Amino acid sequence: MQSGGFISLKMEKTVSLHTLGCKLNYSETSTIASNFNQKGFKLKPFGESSDIFVLNTCSVTDNADKECRQIIRSVLNNNPDTYVIVTGCYAQLQPDEISGIGGVDLVLGTNEKFKLFDYADNFQKKSLSCVFTSPIKEATDFEYAYSSDVDSRTRAFLKIQDGCDYNCSFCTIPLARGKSRSQPVYEVTQNARKLLDLGYQEIVLTGVNTGDYISDAGEKKYRLIDVLYELEKLNIPRIRISSIEPNLLSDEIIQLVKSSEKFCKHFHIPLQSGDSETLKLMRRRYNKDYYENLLYKLNEEIPNIGIGVDVIVGFPQESDERFNNTFGFLESLPISYLHVFSYSERRKTHAASLPGSVNISARKERSRILRELSNKKRFNFYQTNVNKTHNVLFETAKEDGYIYGFTENYIKVRVQASEGFENKILPVGITKTDSYHFCEALCNEMVLS
Numbered sequence: 001m002q003s004g005g006f007i008s009l010k011m012e013k014t015v016s017l018h019t020l021g022c023k024l025n026y027s028e029t030s031t032i033a034s035n036f037n038q039k040g041f042k043l044k045p046f047g048e049s050s051d052i053f054v055l056n057t058c059s060v061t062d063n064a065d066k067e068c069r070q071i072i073r074s075v076l077n078n079n080p081d082t083y084v085i086v087t088g089c090y091a092q093l094q095p096d097e098i099s100g101i102g103g104v105d106l107v108l109g110t111n112e113k114f115k116l117f118d119y120a121d122n123f124q125k126k127s128l129s130c131v132f133t134s135p136i137k138e139a140t141d142f143e144y145a146y147s148s149d150v151d152s153r154t155r156a157f158l159k160i161q162d163g164c165d166y167n168c169s170f171c172t173i174p175l176a177r178g179k180s181r182s183q184p185v186y187e188v189t190q191n192a193r194k195l196l197d198l199g200y201q202e203i204v205l206t207g208v209n210t211g212d213y214i215s216d217a218g219e220k221k222y223r224l225i226d227v228l229y230e231l232e233k234l235n236i237p238r239i240r241i242s243s244i245e246p247n248l249l250s251d252e253i254i255q256l257v258k259s260s261e262k263f264c265k266h267f268h269i270p271l272q273s274g275d276s277e278t279l280k281l282m283r284r285r286y287n288k289d290y291y292e293n294l295l296y297k298l299n300e301e302i303p304n305i306g307i308g309v310d311v312i313v314g315f316p317q318e319s320d321e322r323f324n325n326t327f328g329f330l331e332s333l334p335i336s337y338l339h340v341f342s343y344s345e346r347r348k349t350h351a352a353s354l355p356g357s358v359n360i361s362a363r364k365e366r367s368r369i370l371r372e373l374s375n376k377k378r379f380n381f382y383q384t385n386v387n388k389t390h391n392v393l394f395e396t397a398k399e400d401g402y403i404y405g406f407t408e409n410y411i412k413v414r415v416q417a418s419e420g421f422e423n424k425i426l427p428v429g430i431t432k433t434d435s436y437h438f439c440e441a442l443c444n445e446m447v448l449s
């Protein structure tokens with residue numbers, strides 16, 4: 001039985017979805033899930049057997065590719081009749097590797113990701129997989145997406161930008177997602193309003209290169225700062241800028257975040273290397289001095305700001321000395337945590353052709369060292385916040401009897417679970433911390449919003 005070209009509600013076809021990679025991918029999977037929902041499919045959690053399975057892949061490292069293949073195989077092992085659709089960055093870059101896995105039904109590239117229903121042929125399994133990918137230069141449309149935290153409507157990740165025009169030598173994202181493009185500003189505000197109506201308390205702005213946001217409205221060109229001004233006018237309790245390139249974090253943005261109660265005092269600012277030569281080889285658009293000045297300026301303007309930093313270890317020609325430069329630089333900076341990545345050769349990138357490959361065991365060891373540094377930084381940051389008051393957006397209560405949430409400067413806190421805390425922003429006093437995992441806090445139960 002079919003209805004409108006798709007399987008009818010009576011058949012209760014089920015679909016489960018899974019995402020690998022960044023927040024942007026998560027927001028896109030959420031939108032694909034709600035498209036299924038609107039067409040009458042029943043959503044099932046990932047891991048439960050379903051008639052259809054959608055995997056939105058990542059290709060940031062070799063490990064990400066490997067994980068994609070493992071997940072596909074495991075889903076098919078558990079349920080060989082599942083109709084398997086694979087999309088996302090890995091699907092755009094290496095469709096043949098995916099279609100070569102027996103049992104995969106449909107591989108969709110970046111441009112085809114949101115047109116899934118046009119290609120799925122009623123989700124009937126066939127003996128061969130179908131691959132639909134367009135050249136990446138054709139990926140010029142902006143597809144609206146937002147995602148929420150798994151089971152509570154507290155934070156929504158709102159996609160405002162996609163693609164990237166930079167050419168960092170290690171990065172495959174421009175090849176997988178295409179040119180930089182942005183959502184028109186009136187659509188951003190419209191979607192932010194929708195999220196507010198749905199009850200979200202925090203909107204996290206996401207994109208591949210969010211700081212590079214640019215859109216036209218009549219004669220006027222809107223940049224990220226203009227979007228922030230527009231969002232500031234709305235009744236949003238909290239707005240967070242997820243990640244921003246250091247060269248795009250302008251004084252105007254800093255001043256707005258400083259002066260507005262709505263903007264979280266938290267930035268995630270990729271560094272990638274603290275060694276000058278490596279930064280040049282990476283083709284990053286700033287040098288160490290610029291980055292250092294920016295971080296001190298931020299700390300001076302917004303005391304107690306939370307700052308996260310992306311860093312890559314094991315980039316070609318990263319000698320012990322160059323790695324030590326990175327370590328020393330990060331150790332000296334006023335930051336609160338690191339996201340550490342092991343360099344992984346990506347096909348068709350400039351870095352993959354550079355001599356001086358670093359062996360895998362050194363990459364692992366350097367990763368370990370920086371993760372340890374990150375734990376120390378986070379613990380120190382948490383400790384400096386003990387005896388301070390913060391507003392926390394509480395998520396869902398856990399089985400351990402606590403409810404967890406994040407402060408505006410991105411400290412994870414927990415308090416004894418209590419009725420009515422969920423999805424509320426409440427003031428807490430941080431009482432202690434024993435680790436870099438979270439801080440203990442007391443809440444005076446006064447609801448702020």
Ligand code: SF4
Nearest residue numbers: 164166167168171173
């Ligand atoms: S800014 Fe560089 S690292 Fe980030 S997506 Fe663009 S090319 Fe990749």
